[in-house]
Amino acid sequence: MKKTIRSVLIFITLIIIVLVGLLIKLRIQTGRILTDYSSIYKDDKYGAPVYVDGVEVITQDVSCGYACIEMFSAWNGGHLTEEDLYNEYGKVITSTGDKFCEEMNKRFPEYTTSIHKYMSNTELIDAAYENLARGVPVPFEWAAKYGDVWTLHYSLLVGMDIPNDKITVANPYGYVEELSVDEFLQRTSFEAYENMPFYFKLAFAVGMFEKNTIFTVHGLNGN
Numbered sequence: 001m002k003k004t005i006r007s008v009l010i011f012i013t014l015i016i017i018v019l020v021g022l023l024i025k026l027r028i029q030t031g032r033i034l035t036d037y038s039s040i041y042k043d044d045k046y047g048a049p050v051y052v053d054g055v056e057v058i059t060q061d062v063s064c065g066y067a068c069i070e071m072f073s074a075w076n077g078g079h080l081t082e083e084d085l086y087n088e089y090g091k092v093i094t095s096t097g098d099k100f101c102e103e104m105n106k107r108f109p110e111y112t113t114s115i116h117k118y119m120s121n122t123e124l125i126d127a128a129y130e131n132l133a134r135g136v137p138v139p140f141e142w143a144a145k146y147g148d149v150w151t152l153h154y155s156l157l158v159g160m161d162i163p164n165d166k167i168t169v170a171n172p173y174g175y176v177e178e179l180s181v182d183e184f185l186q187r188t189s190f191e192a193y194e195n196m197p198f199y200f201k202l203a204f205a206v207g208m209f210e211k212n213t214i215f216t217v218h219g220l221n222g223n
Contacts, residue, residue: 025205029118033189033212037121037181040162046125049161050132051168059174062086064154065094067172068139069107071156075137080107097141097210100154104139104215111136112218117210121185124212129160131216137170140214142187146173150193152200152209188212 040046055075060067066082073080085103086092094100097115104113116127131138137156144153155177159168167184169177179187186192189211190204203209 030189030191030211033118033120033124034191035120035122037125037185040122040125040181041165046129046160046162049159049164050129051159051161052132052135052137055137055156055158055170057170057174057176058172060172063092063094064172065100065103066092068100068154068156069094069103071170071172072104072137072139073107076108094154096208097213097215100139101215104217108217110219113139114216114218115213116216117213119212119214121189121212124185124188124214125160125162125181127216128157128214129162131214132157132160134218136217136219138214138216140188141210142184143190143193144171144173144187150196152190157214185212188214 052075055071058067058071060082062082062085066085069085070080070082094103097117101113101115104111116124119127128138128140137158139154140157142153142155143150144155145151146153153171153173155172156170157167158170158176159166161168162181165180165182167179167181169179169184171177183192190196193200200209204211
């Protein structure tokens with residue numbers, strides 16, 4: 001009996017040590033992405049606003065990941081819907097960034113979608129701006145409010161006007177959002193997430209969710 005209790009205590013201790021280590025790693029990762037981005041306002045590269053026309057905002061019925069794929073499909077001239085995806089799989093499979101990226105590549109073989117995790121603020125702005133400049137909307141992960149409740153959410157970035165400090169997002173909660181660069185980065189880094197539940201923190205710590213994560217989408221011809 002004593003051996004069993006000792007084994008259980010040792011196991012629990014090891015679990016706690018691993019979790020603490022993962023949470024420390026998450027704090028370090030978060031610190032690395034929260035870089036100063038003030039230089040973007042003086043960089044001529046971002047002087048021209050970039051905006052992708054033709055993205056029709058929908059109100060999600062199934063999931064934000066499926067809704068973003070539906071919006072991207074409609075923008076791309078297709079007719080794929082959330083319901084099509086759910087009926088095919090019988091569940092939501094885009095809860096993680098890697099699975100969302102995989103599904104984007106499956107549904108849009110004329111493009112190559114790549115996931116970029118834990119980008120620094122300046123890296124994220126640069127990659128998103130270049131993608132929009134090629135005329136392609138940018139799927140990304142961020143913190144969003146559904147009513148009064150914060151959620152982990154997918155949306156499509158459709159516009160950036162750096163000189164005027166304006167970011168435009170097609171949010172599948174059913175509306176277009178316009179934010180400042182600071183508000184945008186606060187939410188992609190999940191620093192805006194008030195009172196984040198501990199299980200969400202654990203999900204970030206174990207790599208189920210990621211911060212400052214976007215999906216670049218390149219056509220097969222490089223555009």
